[in-house]
Amino acid sequence: xxxSGTQPTSPLRLVVADDHxxxxxxxxxxxxxxxxxxxxGTAGDGAEALRLCRELQPxxxxxDVRMPVMDGIEATSQLTAESSTRVLIxxxxxxxxxxxxxxxxxxxGFLLKDVTxxxxxxxxxxxxxxxxLLAPTVTRRLIAEFARQRPTPSARPSTRLAAxxxxxxxxxxxxxxxxxxxxxAGRLHVSEETVKTHVSRVLTKLGLRDRTQxxxxxxxxxxxxxxxxxx
Numbered sequence: 001x002x003x004s005g006t007q008p009t010s011p012l013r014l015v016v017a018d019d020h021x022x023x024x025x026x027x028x029x030x031x032x033x034x035x036x037x038x039x040x041g042t043a044g045d046g047a048e049a050l051r052l053c054r055e056l057q058p059x060x061x062x063x064d065v066r067m068p069v070m071d072g073i074e075a076t077s078q079l080t081a082e083s084s085t086r087v088l089i090x091x092x093x094x095x096x097x098x099x100x101x102x103x104x105x106x107x108x109g110f111l112l113k114d115v116t117x118x119x120x121x122x123x124x125x126x127x128x129x130x131x132x133l134l135a136p137t138v139t140r141r142l143i144a145e146f147a148r149q150r151p152t153p154s155a156r157p158s159t160r161l162a163a164x165x166x167x168x169x170x171x172x173x174x175x176x177x178x179x180x181x182x183x184x185a186g187r188l189h190v191s192e193e194t195v196k197t198h199v200s201r202v203l204t205k206l207g208l209r210d211r212t213q214x215x216x217x218x219x220x221x222x223x224x225x226x227x228x229x230x231x
Contacts, residue, residue, distance in 0.1 A: 011038040012128050015056065017049035017072065018042075018064040018090060023113065027062055027090075030117050037124065046070030050078055053085050060086040060128045063107070065098045073101045080106025080209060088127045104216050106209055130210055160221045163205040169223070171198040175211060176218030 014037055018024035021044070028039045040056050043049035046063075047070040053061060061079065063072040076087045089102045089110035099110045108127035111120065161169060167188075174184045181199065185192045199211070208214050218224045 009036075011036050012060060012124065013038050013040045013056065013058040014124065015040060015049060015052050015058045015061045016042045017044075017046065017052075017061055017067065017075070019044050019067045020064075023064075027120070030120065031062075031124070033117075034121055037121075044068075046072055046075030050075050053079055053083065057083065058085055060088060060124060062090055062111075062124070063087050063102075064090045065102060071098075073098060073105050076102050076107050077105035086127050086130070086209075088123060100216075103212055104220070106213065108210050109212055160206070160217070161223060164202060168198050168202050168205070171195065172202050172214060172218050173223055175199065175202075176215045176224040 014031055016024045016027045016031070016039060018027070024042045024044070028042050031037045032039050040058055041052045043052050045067045049061060049063060049067075049072075050070065052058075063076055065072040067075075072089060076089070079085055080087060087102070087107040089099060089107045090113050091099055091110055092113055102110065108130070109123065111123050115123070161172070164172065170188070171184060174187060179187065181192050181195045185195045188195070199214075202208070202214060203210070206214070206217055208217060
């Protein structure tokens, strides 16, 4: 969908990485039906995905977690450390512990492999734009679950967040608690533009790529303590 009066942008260049031939061919075919997508390559393992991405510089990779030679987590970690390519993780189970590792490694979000076509298209566009894939409350529940399963050492917290101002720390806490920018603006009695500026500064100072990683950082640093599961 393009805005009236604007020139159409180039298609998003995509790579699909999955060790199952049928799965990656299926995703590639479905993605290819969209005018704003161009599947420029497919890979059967993490090492091949990394090589392709270095060669083709795609905008986004759909990356399976479990692959031979190099898994999706290591491939994501290396890729996000050296390029601006976004990563969208494919997984079979929504609370797979590997999803947390992938988010911490730099992935912008995750999708279940039985995702509908429309949800897939939306997810690719959202993550390629640099936003977190998951709604804030869903992100919070996911990361809180992993934080409960994998307690963070209490020694890490203070140094990681030391670069943030008190207001930026407050904004980070509210992001991790599941509030959207408009909700944060209402809570702090500031404009949404001001919140966006604070979020941008938080990401820059902490060396984070997007909102999803900000949630991970808030839990890992101990800034936000996971709540006990509800009834």
